Amino acid sequence: MDWEKILDSLAQIREEAAAELAAARQEQQRELWRVKYLGRRGRLAQLTALLAEAPPAMKPRLGQEVNSLKQHLLNLFQERRPTGRPEKGQNLSFPGKEIFPGCLHPLTQTTRLMVNIFVRMGFGVYTGPDMETDYYNFEALNMPADHPARDMWDTFYLNEQHTRLLRTHTSPVQIRVMEKMKPPFRIVAVGRCFRRDPLDASHSPVFHQMEGLMVGSDISFSQLKGLLIYFCQELFGSETRVKFLPSYFPFTEPSAEVSISCVICKGTGCATCGRTGWLEILGCGMVHPRVFRAVGYDPETVTGFAFGMGIERIAMLRHGIADIRFFLQNDLRFIRQLSGSR
Numbered sequence: 001m002d003w004e005k006i007l008d009s010l011a012q013i014r015e016e017a018a019a020e021l022a023a024a025r026q027e028q029q030r031e032l033w034r035v036k037y038l039g040r041r042g043r044l045a046q047l048t049a050l051l052a053e054a055p056p057a058m059k060p061r062l063g064q065e066v067n068s069l070k071q072h073l074l075n076l077f078q079e080r081r082p083t084g085r086p087e088k089g090q091n092l093s094f095p096g097k098e099i100f101p102g103c104l105h106p107l108t109q110t111t112r113l114m115v116n117i118f119v120r121m122g123f124g125v126y127t128g129p130d131m132e133t134d135y136y137n138f139e140a141l142n143m144p145a146d147h148p149a150r151d152m153w154d155t156f157y158l159n160e161q162h163t164r165l166l167r168t169h170t171s172p173v174q175i176r177v178m179e180k181m182k183p184p185f186r187i188v189a190v191g192r193c194f195r196r197d198p199l200d201a202s203h204s205p206v207f208h209q210m211e212g213l214m215v216g217s218d219i220s221f222s223q224l225k226g227l228l229i230y231f232c233q234e235l236f237g238s239e240t241r242v243k244f245l246p247s248y249f250p251f252t253e254p255s256a257e258v259s260i261s262c263v264i265c266k267g268t269g270c271a272t273c274g275r276t277g278w279l280e281i282l283g284c285g286m287v288h289p290r291v292f293r294a295v296g297y298d299p300e301t302v303t304g305f306a307f308g309m310g311i312e313r314i315a316m317l318r319h320g321i322a323d324i325r326f327f328l329q330n331d332l333r334f335i336r337q338l339s340g341s342r
């Protein structure tokens with residue numbers, strides 16, 4: 001072994017290594033460099049292993065040179081480290097990089113809030129399929145094939161015969177639950193719904209609803225009113241006023257629309273409430289006897305109420321969101337704005 005030559009080669013390694021590191025722009029290249037020179041089987045490790053065989057006269061000098069080269073390469077690597085451990089001369093008072101830990105989607109936040117209000121009152125939580133049959137979406141809800149009310153719920157059909165479709169509301173879950181359960185019970189159902197609506201600031205062909213159903217032997221309209229007033233005030237604040245207006249749904253009789261005093265102007269009139277001071281947020285009513293008959297209940301002994309509402313609309317009112325399309329765009333700037341809320 002020509003030990004003098006090895007000694008000479010150290011200077012060459014020093015130069016080559018420096019040039020290669022300078023050219024390594026990406027973290028991956030830097031890592032390859034580290035493995036090549038400082039790794040467990042790298043150039044320096046090989047030289048150190050060789051030391052053992054050096055003649056005693058050469059050993060101290062060679063050892064010193066190899067060590068100094070190793071230290072030099074380590075320093076080079078540390079100096080050019082883009083991130084990582086604090087280095088000499090690094091300013092530790094510099095503000096740290098903010099890391100976004102993630103958050104629930106605004107719609108999920110509002111859904112959970114709404115559902116929890118009912119869970120605290122003893123309601124069970126159910127879901128149903130997005131793909132429904134004509135029977136569950138319409139027929140069993142007292143909307144036979146030629147019923148004009150079907151026009152309000154035009155949808156996407158999944159077969160030529162129009163027997164399979166995307167559900168237009170969560171009301172079919174009422175039927176599915178009643179088919180399986182015996183009264184008394186109280187449930188809510190949440191999920192995705194679909195309508196043949198063009199996408200604009202307040203309509204979306206895909207949206208979400210929450211449905212409620214309470215069935216028993218002496219369920220009254222005044223209980224429905226009390227429950228929904230409580231719900232609205234939990235959601236929008238105790239000063240919220242709640243108004244019931246007569247309405248029509250095929251699956252309830254009597255039916256009502258519920259409006260709350262405008263959350264923006266507190267009822268004095270603004271653009272959000274169309275200067276009326278009121279916002280319509282849900283539909284409800286006493287379950288129609290025909291609906292009970294469809295699931296085999298006796299309408300003479302069983303009574304109940306139901307309600308349904310759009311979740312996007314409630315989330316928009318809670319947070320002052322002007323356009324329903326924001327929920328669908330996956331724009332992190334929108335989602336992050338609500339990361340601090342629940």
Ligand code: DAH
Binds near residue numbers: 171212284
């Ligand atoms: N399904 C209705 C809709 O999509 C909302 C609704 C109204 C649900 C009255 C109900 C109800 O359960 O009783 O517009």
